[in-house]
Amino acid sequence: xxxxxxxxxxxxxxxxxxxxxxxxxxxxxxxxxxxxxxxxxxxxxxxxxxxxxxxxxxxxxxxxxxxxxxxxxxxxxxxxxxxxxxxxxxxxxxxxxxxxxxxxxxxxxxxxxxxxxxxxxxxxxxxxxxxxxxxxxxxxxxxxxxxxxxxxxxxxxxxxxxxxxxxxxxxxxxxxxxxxxxxxxxxxxxxxxxxxxxxxxxxxxxxxxxxxxxxxxxxxxxxxxxxxxxxxxxxxxxxxxxxxxx
Amino acid sequence: xxxxxxxxxxxxxxxxxxxxxxxxxxxxxxxxxxxxxxxxxxxxxxxxxxxxxxxxxxxxxxxxxxxxxxxxxxxxxxxxxxxxxxxxxxxxxxxxxxxxxxxxxxxxxxxxxxxxxxxxxxxxxxxxxxxxxxxxxxxxxxxxxxxxxxxxxxxxxxxxxxxxxxxxxxxxxxxxxxxxxxxxxxxxxxxxxxxxxxxxxxxxxxxxxxxxxxxxxxxxxxxxx
Numbered sequence: 006x007x008x009x010x011x012x013x014x015x016x017x018x019x020x021x022x023x024x025x026x027x028x029x030x031x032x033x034x035x036x037x038x039x040x041x042x043x044x045x046x047x048x049x050x051x052x053x054x055x056x057x058x059x060x061x062x063x064x065x066x067x068x069x070x071x072x073x074x075x076x077x078x079x080x081x082x083x084x085x086x087x088x089x090x091x092x093x094x095x096x097x098x099x100x101x102x103x104x105x106x107x108x109x110x111x112x113x114x115x116x117x118x119x120x121x122x123x124x125x126x127x128x129x130x131x132x133x134x135x136x137x138x139x140x141x142x143x144x145x146x147x148x149x150x151x152x153x154x155x156x157x158x159x160x161x162x163x164x165x166x167x168x169x170x171x172x173x174x175x176x177x178x179x180x181x182x183x184x185x186x187x188x189x190x191x192x193x194x195x196x197x198x199x200x201x202x203x204x205x206x207x208x209x210x211x212x213x214x215x216x217x218x219x220x221x222x223x224x225x226x227x228x229x230x231x232x233x234x235x236x237x238x239x240x241x242x243x244x245x246x247x248x249x250x251x
Numbered sequence: 252x253x254x255x256x257x258x259x260x261x262x263x264x265x266x267x268x269x270x271x272x273x274x275x276x277x278x279x280x281x282x283x284x285x286x287x288x289x290x291x292x293x294x295x296x297x298x299x300x301x302x303x304x305x306x307x308x309x310x311x312x313x314x315x316x317x318x319x320x321x322x323x324x325x326x327x328x329x330x331x332x333x334x335x336x337x338x339x340x341x342x343x344x345x346x347x348x349x350x351x352x353x354x355x356x357x358x359x360x361x362x363x364x365x366x367x368x369x370x371x372x373x374x375x376x377x378x379x380x381x382x383x384x385x386x387x388x389x390x391x392x393x394x395x396x397x398x399x400x401x402x403x404x405x406x407x408x409x410x411x412x413x414x415x416x417x418x419x420x421x422x423x424x425x426x427x428x429x430x431x432x433x434x435x436x437x438x439x440x441x442x443x444x445x446x447x448x449x450x451x452x453x454x455x456x457x458x459x460x461x462x463x464x465x466x467x468x469x470x471x472x473x474x475x476x
Contacts, residue, residue: 087383
């Protein structure tokens with residue numbers, strides 16, 4: 006593994022009870038790369054991305070993030086996580102804290118930054134996602150799209166080297182999808198290393214360095230978006246894309 | 252008939268006032284300890300380890316099933332029979348009442364807190380963990396405030412029940428509100444005035460608690476309005 010590798014997934018398998026969700030997955034994400042993972046529901050794509058910051062534990066194989074292997078012996082998994090931002094399908098904003106507090110809480114408690122500095126950083130990223138005026142509102146007072154943009158800002162406040170997106174637009178009303186995707190596109194343009202589980206094929210076409218198609222806990226095929234979308238080699242990929250693109 | 256002057260005298264008498272302070276003090280001590288230990292027991296009840304769950308269930312079964320009066324008498328009269336330690340000077344009626352009522356209160360609060368913590372979505376813990384927050388940080392800053400918001404009405408109910416249950420400690424001659432009233436009645440035979448005065452104290456305390464509950468709920472529900 007070279008220094009250009011952000012995430013190295015090697016031979017990773019995972020079971021829920023007797024059901025195998027991940028079957029010997031190999032995937033390398035280089036720094037600055039943007040990987041889009043797609044596939045039918047139950048294909049294991051969310052489980053895979055959640056293994057990358059150890060919200061889920063894998064049982065076989067190895068996952069190395071920024072040179073640190075994720076194992077149960079790793080005492081300070083929180084240190085790895087603080088360097089890997091994650092955006093969830095259901096936002097997971099803290100409803101009892103304001104937008105600003107959502108963005109400063111980890112900076113203050115994990116990074117130990119003084120309040121003033123944390124607020125400056127938070128406001129910088131809230132401006133970046135175009136909602137600085139909502140800083141004093143609570144998440145419940147925002148639309149879904151606004152909440153997801155706050156969630157992106159909250160993750161960026163930790164200055165992560167990698168961003169994971171787990172179906173960030175799936176819970177949004179159609180008219181709010183664009184504002185979130187635009188934010189992600191601008192992030193990609195800045196060279197952020199990204200792994201996105203999404204069905205937004207236009208987004209994939211525009212920003213992905215590589216698209217990975219998963220089904221049944223396996224990576225079926227992977228390629229540049231232009232090639233995978235226009236000439237998929239596997240029957241399952243064709244069927245899935247056929248349904249998605251109509 | 253009803254002697255208004257004596258009633259007012261009773262209300263403003265030093266023993267009754269001290270008795271009320273003792274009632275409040277005891278209730279606060281029991282509640283504080285039970286909240287902390289109830290959280291522990293509640294998390295044991297939700298633990299993946301079977302032995303921990305089993306232990307928690309056994310505890311709740313025992314102390315929710317035992318009448319408060321029985322536990323009080325058991326602690327006050329029974330424990331000294333078990334060991335020399337409980338015959339020493341520090342084992343006062345106050346401490347015995349505190350111990351007995353805490354044992355019971357923990358069982359009730361554990362149930363309330365367990366369900367309140369379970370009601371805070373798993374996504375909250377994951378969201379905080381993904382930011383690199385440590386387990387106790389997640390507990391203190393993220394899940395506990397949200398669980399308390401859910402639990403406050405039920406907790407306040409328990410606190411009010413507890414406040415009134417402290418009157419049972421009169422059987423172990425703790426000088427709380429009821430005991431003091433009984434003493435006064437024993438010498439004066441003025442039932443109406445002294446019971447009336449004690450009732451006023453209980454009602455005032457519970458009224459203050461109700462106002463406090465509104466205030467706490469208001470603060471904790473920021474972001475949900």
